[in-house]
Structure formats: C-alpha cells, structure tokens
Amino acid sequence: MIQASELYRLQEIDLQVQQKHKRLEEIAAQLADNKALTEAQTQVEADQQVLTPLQAKVRKLEGEIQxxxxxxxxxxxxxxxxxxxxxxxxxxxxxEIQSLKKRNQELEDTLLETMLSVDEADTALKASTAKLDTLRAQFELANQSLIDEQKRLKSEGSALLKxxxxxxxxxxxxxxxxxxxxRRTKNNHAVAVLNNQSCSVCRVQQNMNVIQAVRKGEGLTYCSSCGRILIYRSG
Ligand SMILES: [Zn+2]
Known part of the structure; x- marks a missing residue:
C-alpha cells in the first residue's frame, strides 16, 4: 500500500512551509527598506542647516543696531x-550721529530681509519635520504589523515542521x-489527485490501467502525462 493521504498531507505541509518562507523573506526585505524615512530625515537636517545661520545673522544684526x-x-x-x-x-x-543712523537704516533693511528668510526657512523646517513625523509613525505602524505577522508566520512554520x-x-x-x-522537477507539486479520471494538476485524462492502479493503491502510479505521483482520495 502506498500512503496516499500521508503523501498528500506531506505535500500540503511542504507547500505551506514554502509559502510562509517566501512571505518571511518579503517581510525581512520590507523591514530593511526605510529609504523614504532616511530621505525625510536628511531633508529635516538640511532645512535646519539653512535656518540656524539665518537666526544667528538676525541676532548679530539686532546686536549691531542696538x-x-x-x-x-x-x-x-x-x-x-x-x-x-x-x-x-x-x-x-x-x-557721527548721521552716519550711525544711516548705517542703522541699512542694517534694519538687511534685518527685515533676513527675518523674512528666517520665516521661510522656519516654514520649510516645520513642513519637513511634520512629514518626517508622519512617515515615522506610518513606518512604525507598518513595522508593528509586519513584526506581528513575522512572529505569527514563524510559529506557524515551526508547528508545520513539527x-x-x-x-x-x-x-x-x-x-x-x-x-x-x-518536487524538484515538478515545481514542488510532486503529488496529484485523480480527479474524475483526470490528473488534478495537468488535467489530462488517464487510461483505465492507470485509473485502476491508482484506485488499488498498491504501488506508486504516475500520471501518464506529467509524471506526478497520482493518488486516489475518496471524499
Ligand atoms: Zn498530470
């Protein structure tokens, strides 16, 4: 007797293990990919580097005017x-008074321009910071569900291997x-089921000799077309 149902069950387990393994690889790749987050972080740093010297310039001008x-x-x-x-x-x-007043006028013009630039740079920094916060929250949320899925897949995988x-x-x-x-040559589907006299994988109808041999189940019988192990499953 061949162990038809055991063989079929083995194939089911192997296919599921393979599927979970594939998904685990996808998850690992996704967890490693945080390009958008890195870019957003770089943008925040760049915006900060524009703002800081402008703020220093404002303080310097204010001091000079004072x-x-x-x-x-x-x-x-x-x-x-x-x-x-x-x-x-x-x-x-x-x-001297006139020259100082004239100088202050110029400084105040520059100060006004610089303060406008500070406003602009500050707006840009706030926007990039908000974007980074959003991306980080999304990434953490996505990671959390991925990590949960990873945990679940690993425990299901080890149960299957058991x-x-x-x-x-x-x-x-x-x-x-x-x-x-x-399995190696048949795309992991080594076993096919005799389904209404046909192979469940390649769908080719089998001749009576094959059908009878499969139903008897005394030894291994192969699909006359695709060469897979054909098994008979009642019910
Ligand atoms: Zn077949």
Missing amino acids: TNTAKVRDTDETLYSGRVKNPKELQDMQH SREQLLPTIEAETLRIYNNL
Missing part, C-alpha cells in the same frame, strides 16, 4: 549737554525519495 542706537543716544546727550564747546568737535559729533517530522516515519523511505526528487 550698539549703534546706544552710540547715537550717548553722542546726542553729549551734544546737547553743553559740555562740548568746540564747533569742529560738535560738527564731528553730528556727522507535524512534518511526525508524518515522515509513516511514509516509506523509497516513496519519500521519489517524492523529494519529483
């Missing part, structure tokens, strides 16, 4: 204090050898 304003105030006070009598000196002081081990001793060594050889 210093000049203080100088104008001090010179103004001296000018109107009456302490300085020399007309040449007084004129120099007035010139049933395979229990099944193997019930199948004759020679049958097993033939099964394993056929």
